[in-house]
Amino acid sequence: DTGVSQDPRHKITKRGQNVTFRCDPISEHNRLYWYRQTLGQGPEFLTYFQNEAQLEKSRLLSDRFSAERPKGSFSTLEIQRTEQGDSAMYLCASSLDRAAEAFFGQGTRLTVV
């Protein structure tokens, strides 16, 4: 399979716990993005990597959120001290060029209880 894959697909965690999500982009894509989507809304941009460099972060990305892309391949998104407001679908996408179409993974649905 050459699509974008995300793991896990679902995560239920207690408030205050840390969670980490993984994204494996399409192998030849050097651009990787994280978005967050809440019910009834469109995806909202969180952060963007070109190769291993994190080039842009949204104001939505509080200091409890951190993303990495070591070696410019897979990426992880960690949320520390989760809050109920963090409950959402976290989507990863990758693209080949700056203005090319983005290909999305199936997302990780986070529920904070």
Added chain:
Amino acid sequence: SQQGEEDPQALSIQEGENATMNCSYKTSINNLQWYRQNSGRGLVHLILIRSNEREKHSGRLRVTLDTSKKSSSLLITASRAADTASYFCASHQLGANSKLTFGKGITLSVRP
């Protein structure tokens, strides 16, 4: 913040009919993209139209772009029950790195 607005917010049609969905955006763009999302799933890329293009076709899909009005439309012809999904437009802003700015989406229901 979300840049685009889709119209209508929800659309219900009979199988075989055409579905037209509209999108407006606020700033100058490199391109505009349309995506489909089935309930609880990821987004599937449908079509990309560049700022210097006015119309583009892909199978049963037809997209138009009017940069003077900052608007786009997606037409699905001869709809099928399997087209039932949420549809999003996403703009790639001029000068932006690579991020897309999405609207809130349109829920399309195609009745068999």
